Amino acid sequence: MNSVNTTIASEVSQPDEVAVPVQESKPAETVIEEGKTVGKPFSDDPKFKLRDVDVFYGDTRAIKQISLDIGRNEVIAFIGPSGCGKSTFLRCLNRMNDSIDICRVKGSLHLDDHDIYDPKRDVVELRARVGMVFQKPNPFPKSIYDNVAYGPRIHGLANRKSDLDEIVENSLRKAGLWEEVKDRLDANATGMSGGQQQRLCIARAIAVSPEVVLMDEPCSALDPIATAKVEELIAELSESYTIVIVTHSMQQAARVSHRTAYFHLGHLVEVNETNKVFTSPEHELTESYITGRFG
Amino acid sequence: MQPANLLLLTLVLAIVAYWLGYARSRSLAMPLGGIRHLKSLPFYYGARAALWSGIPALIVLGLWAAFQGKVIQLIVIGGLPDGMMPASQGEASLLLSKISNVASGALPPGFAEAPIVDAAERLKALQAQSRLLMSALVISVAVLAGFLGWLRIRPRLNARAQVESILKWVFFACAALAILTTVGIIFSVAFETFRFFEKVPFTEFFFGSHWSPQTALRADQVASQGAFGMIPLFTGTLLISAIAMTVAVPVGLLSAIYLSEYAGKKVRGVVKPLLEMLAGIPTVVYGFFAALTVAPFISDLAASMGIEASSQSALAAGAVMGIMIIPFVSSLSDDVINAVPQAMRDGSLALGATQSETMKKVIFPAALPGIMGGILLAVSRAIGETMIVVMAAGLAANLTANPLETVTTVTVQIVTLLTGDQEFDSAKTLAAFALGAMLFLATLLLNVIALKIVRKYREQYD
Numbered sequence: 001m002n003s004v005n006t007t008i009a010s011e012v013s014q015p016d017e018v019a020v021p022v023q024e025s026k027p028a029e030t031v032i033e034e035g036k037t038v039g040k041p042f043s044d045d046p047k048f049k050l051r052d053v054d055v056f057y058g059d060t061r062a063i064k065q066i067s068l069d070i071g072r073n074e075v076i077a078f079i080g081p082s083g084c085g086k087s088t089f090l091r092c093l094n095r096m097n098d099s100i101d102i103c104r105v106k107g108s109l110h111l112d113d114h115d116i117y118d119p120k121r122d123v124v125e126l127r128a129r130v131g132m133v134f135q136k137p138n139p140f141p142k143s144i145y146d147n148v149a150y151g152p153r154i155h156g157l158a159n160r161k162s163d164l165d166e167i168v169e170n171s172l173r174k175a176g177l178w179e180e181v182k183d184r185l186d187a188n189a190t191g192m193s194g195g196q197q198q199r200l201c202i203a204r205a206i207a208v209s210p211e212v213v214l215m216d217e218p219c220s221a222l223d224p225i226a227t228a229k230v231e232e233l234i235a236e237l238s239e240s241y242t243i244v245i246v247t248h249s250m251q252q253a254a255r256v257s258h259r260t261a262y263f264h265l266g267h268l269v270e271v272n273e274t275n276k277v278f279t280s281p282e283h284e285l286t287e288s289y290i291t292g293r294f295g
Numbered sequence: 296m297q298p299a300n301l302l303l304l305t306l307v308l309a310i311v312a313y314w315l316g317y318a319r320s321r322s323l324a325m326p327l328g329g330i331r332h333l334k335s336l337p338f339y340y341g342a343r344a345a346l347w348s349g350i351p352a353l354i355v356l357g358l359w360a361a362f363q364g365k366v367i368q369l370i371v372i373g374g375l376p377d378g379m380m381p382a383s384q385g386e387a388s389l390l391l392s393k394i395s396n397v398a399s400g401a402l403p404p405g406f407a408e409a410p411i412v413d414a415a416e417r418l419k420a421l422q423a424q425s426r427l428l429m430s431a432l433v434i435s436v437a438v439l440a441g442f443l444g445w446l447r448i449r450p451r452l453n454a455r456a457q458v459e460s461i462l463k464w465v466f467f468a469c470a471a472l473a474i475l476t477t478v479g480i481i482f483s484v485a486f487e488t489f490r491f492f493e494k495v496p497f498t499e500f501f502f503g504s505h506w507s508p509q510t511a512l513r514a515d516q517v518a519s520q521g522a523f524g525m526i527p528l529f530t531g532t533l534l535i536s537a538i539a540m541t542v543a544v545p546v547g548l549l550s551a552i553y554l555s556e557y558a559g560k561k562v563r564g565v566v567k568p569l570l571e572m573l574a575g576i577p578t579v580v581y582g583f584f585a586a587l588t589v590a591p592f593i594s595d596l597a598a599s600m601g602i603e604a605s606s607q608s609a610l611a612a613g614a615v616m617g618i619m620i621i622p623f624v625s626s627l628s629d630d631v632i633n634a635v636p637q638a639m640r641d642g643s644l645a646l647g648a649t650q651s652e653t654m655k656k657v658i659f660p661a662a663l664p665g666i667m668g669g670i671l672l673a674v675s676r677a678i679g680e681t682m683i684v685v686m687a688a689g690l691a692a693n694l695t696a697n698p699l700e701t702v703t704t705v706t707v708q709i710v711t712l713l714t715g716d717q718e719f720d721s722a723k724t725l726a727a728f729a730l731g732a733m734l735f736l737a738t739l740l741l742n743v744i745a746l747k748i749v750r751k752y753r754e755q756y757d
Binding site for chain 1: 636
């Protein structure tokens with residue numbers, strides 16, 4: 001991750017040091033002002049209220065002074081070149097960074113006005129409310145049923161077997177997987193196709209009825225057909241969940257999200273309505289990225 | 296020349312052949328315009344010449360060294376006058392050792408009969424001849440083969456491929472050596488085992504519940520008949536192994552979980568090597584720890600609670616053995632738990648599971664086959680362990696399930712049967728081989744099962 005950072009950084013800083021005439025359109029001239037985000041980073045009805053967030057890995061500063069609101073029932077996409085900090089930022093929202101020893105998070109992060117990083121905060125409860133889907137499908141090597149029932153079981157969401165059956169069926173239906181697997185709920189989940197596994201992971205995440213679903217490049221390991229199914233699913237889920245999706249595919253961001261946030265070298269450069277970001281970006285870096293000049 | 300010196304000389308000749316081959320390939324390449332017109336690099340021509348010179352010479356040397364003793368013996372024995380011809384094999388070996396004693400000067404010639412002294416002289420002469428012949432043969436083979444190899448170097452010769460295929464056979468020979476050793480051990484045990492069953496019935500050994508291998512040495516000696524029931528030994532082995540595993544499995548497994556899931560990098564860096572050090576302590580040291588510290592402690596404790604316990608007990612031996620085995624379980628389990636992908640942990644934690652829930656419900660089931668494999672390997676280690684049991688559990692073959700009593704194990708009995716001077720035609724001595732064979736079969740079975748499980752597990756994540 002670091003090496004990517006430094007290559008981009010050297011590209012950026014080179015023209016300042018070397019006295020060579022620079023072409024005007026080159027993004028390298030742009031200086032990013034810390035903590036300054038163009039567009040519309042704030043929202044009237046925020047689910048997440050994130051202010052001045054810094055994330056450190058040891059001495060490396062991976063996230064620099066990011067302030068952002070994520071609205072209720074909004075689908076927001078995080079885009080940006082590799083190593084720009086979008087996944088790191090995403091993982092702050094359900095404190096998945098806690099398992100990395102050297103990672104420190106600063107700033108104020110609130111979910112419905114409750115401090116996420118309050119030392120007294122129950123991480124288990126937070127993660128039950130903020131579910132997550134990972135880049136690579138990671139079903140447990142258990143049956144399909146047990147995968148979906150895992151969350152409800154540990155949180156005691158079902159009193160009877162029939163309740164649990166219902167939760168499992170509903171979750172699989174919402175994930176658009178029920179018709180495909182209803183006859184083989186006892187089969188091992190690792191035997192499913194990649195796309196099915198990822199939808200199973202989504203079903204598993206929504207089985208605990210979270211309020212937010214974080215998705216970290218959920219389609220990067222899937223073929224186009226499976227990707228289309230997952231995107232369809234995101235559109236349906238957006239009716240009842242707040243969804244934050246990290247993606248490398250700008251088309252995907254354009255298709256599924258309401259707002260798009262562009263990250264660059266740990267800075268949040270621009271946030272705006274998705275169609276605005278892709279048709280008339282305000283910041284030069286955003287424009288360079290979406291027109292494919294780098295990233 | 297001594298074979299050891301000859302071996303060195305062969306190596307030197309091979310090195311010479313290497314340099315000559317190397318130089319010849321280069322000089323052949325020069326007129327063509329450089330070594331890139333050779334089929335292979337000069338190194339391979341040199342290596343090929345060295346192998347041509349060294350390998351046949353080494354084979355000749357090995358065969359000669361292996362068979363010369365036998366051949367010389369036959370000639371010496373055959374040259375004895377008719378009256379002294381040995382009638383049996385035992386007599387022949389007695390005679391031979393006498394002859395070689397005279398030859399080496401350990402026995403002054405005055406103490407031996409004239410034909411023996413003659414034979415000793417013949418032996419000396421033959422040995423000198425043999426050595427000379429061997430040296431000449433090995434050196435000429437090395438030189439000749441090396442020369443042939445050198446002569447046949449052509450720019451178009453694919454020396455690289457030839458060296459590759461020769462090396463393949465060298466590696467194969469090394470692998471075969473290990474397997475042949477195992478086969479040799481199996482056969483030596485198997486033959487003695489068959490001889491044992493000629494003396495003691497099958498049923499007595501397998502189903503007898505009494506072990507007391509004292510037999511009469513002479514026909515007129517008053518002694519017990521000897522009983523060869525292996526059941527008390529195997530129950531003793533099982534009892535002690537079971538005690539060892541009840542100590543080792545929970546402690547080893549839980550410490551593996553702690554190390555892999557909870558411990559920080561620093562703690563892990565200190566604790567893991569310390570734990571693994573337990574495996575490096577010699578078993579004798581464990582043995583006296585068990586015999587002098589743990590066993591008396593247990594019997595005192597039992598006495599204070601009004602339970603009768605002998606001063607040497609299965610419990611003491613088993614508990615200490617368990618401590619010895621902890622690193623086997625913990626180290627293997629730790630590896631297996633670490634092999635479970637991080638994605639599994641993330642998946643579970645992201646659903647709001649705690650660390651211990653994640654461990655219990657996701658990681659442990661996923662790692663279970665590998666952990667089972669590790670435990671089975673530890674069991675076969677426990678079954679084979681001897682020293683601790685000898686020192687701490689006693690020698691009495693009691694058929695009991697009471698861990699506070701003295702028991703003995705298969706391995707301990709093998710040791711007591713085979714230490715000291717033994718005659719190899721009594722059932723008592725041969726019983727050791729039968730026990731060894733049974734033990735070998737049991738641990739082999741366990742190992743096969745363990746490897747199967749471990750392999751199955753590997754397929755899951757690769």
